Amino acid sequence: MKTSDFYFDLPQELIAQDPLEDRSSSRLLVLDRRTGQMEHHIFKEIVHYLNPGDCLVINDTKVIPARLFGSKVGTDAKIEILLLKRREGDVWETLVKPGKKAKPGTQISFGDGILMGEVLEVAEDGNRLIRFTYEGIFEEILDRLGQMPLPPYITHQLKDKNRYQTVYAKHDGSAAAPTAGLHFTPELLQEIRDKGVNIAHVTLHVGLGTFRPVKVEEVTQHHMHSEFYMVEEEQAELINRTKANGGKIICVGTTSCRTIESAADENGILHAGSGWTDIFIYPGYRFKILDELITNFHLPESTLLMLVSALAGKENIEKAYAEAVKERYRFFSFGDAMLIK
Structure with a gap:
């Protein structure tokens, strides 16, 4: 399986540069992975595809303002850190x-010495380990000095920090947003609950490995960066109970999907716990617990495109993406969504 098998031609103007005014008014392409049939909707209509007794799995990680601009002590040379x-x-x-x-x-x-960093060593991929010293609370200092780490394909300045954050973001630690979750509003989540659908929270702190390009020709040679995840006892029980009762497990985003697939055993039982995962899902993978996936439209030749191809079948995804390009869907982080059912 070659990386180039996952290439498609994407017009530059379809890369969404700004979030929509109303999160839930983005478009939704619904793909039936068994028949290949497609339907076009508005995202808030997702509720029609969720049934009482189903379980929506969301990633409640919170993006930290992880981009810092500083200067080297002694020379004043400008240095940017992520x-x-x-x-x-x-x-x-x-x-x-x-x-x-x-x-x-x-x-x-x-910030004129409010925060100081010392480079300790050079780690994997040329990354640096830095020890920070400061007075007070690190998160508060970061909030003051840091900027949101938008992906490189977004060139516009973000007016409101919270728009690169899900409405249910809770645990600080991500360098990127779990973007499929950006479409949900508190009102839509309430409507989903009112319908009798359970909502389970898991946490996976998204690293930049998610966006790291696949540089090897042979897909299986690619190595994913590890990311920290947490699954709480009661959330694992809720997901397992849903499964046992015949309900569907619908993951919001590839990060929620990778979390539960990492923490599930071969019998499809989800186990509570925390740890690091470098799970890489590509065609041929057998899903242990996920039934359906809500996701955005991904970069050509990316690990995320490989994941959705593993779920829906490569041919179905190729057709769905061709349809999305033809219908002028918006792509990537601030773009439109897709339900693979």
């Missing part, structure tokens, strides 16, 4: 630009 994941205490794995200015021992000042 927080990728917390290793321990105040040590973070980071992406540094330009990397050559950040050798071990380098001191970096942010």
Whole structure:
């Protein structure tokens, strides 16, 4: 299976640069993976595809304003840092630009010294481990100094930080939003609950590995970055009970999907716990627990496109994406959505 098998031609103007005024007014392409049949809807109509006794699984991670701009102590050279994941205490794995200015021992000042960082070592992929020192609460300082780490294909400045955050974001730790969740409003979630659909929360802190391009020709040679996940006892019970009672498990986004598939055993039982996952789902994968998926439209040759192809079949996805391009759907993080049922 070659990476180039997952290429498609995407007109640049279909990449959504700004979120819509109303989150739930984006478009929704519904794909039946058994028949290949497609329907066009507005996202808020998703409720018609959910039945009493089903369970919607959402990722309640919260994006941190992980992009920091500082200067090198001694030379005042400008340095940009992206927080990728917390290793321990105040040590973070980071992406540094330009990397050559950040050798071990380098001191970096942010916000005129409100936050200081020291480069400890060079890690995998040239990332830097940095220890931060500060007075007060790290999250509050980050909120003050940091910017939202929008993906590189979004060139517009985000007016409202919260629009790159789901309405149910709770646990700080992501370098990117679980974007399928951006379509939900509190009102839509209430309508779903009122219909008798359960909503289960899991957490997966999205790293930039999600967007990391596949650089190998052979798909199976690609290595995913690991991401931290948590599944609480009562949420695992809710999902297992739904499954046992014949309800469907509908994941909101590839991150929720990867979380429950990582934490499930071969018998399709979800286990509570936390840990690191580097699960890579591509065609040939047998889903253990997921039944349906709500997701956005993904980049050509990306691991996310491979995941949806594993669920719906490569041919179905090719046709659905061709249809989305023809119908001028909006792509990627701030784009439209798809339900694979």
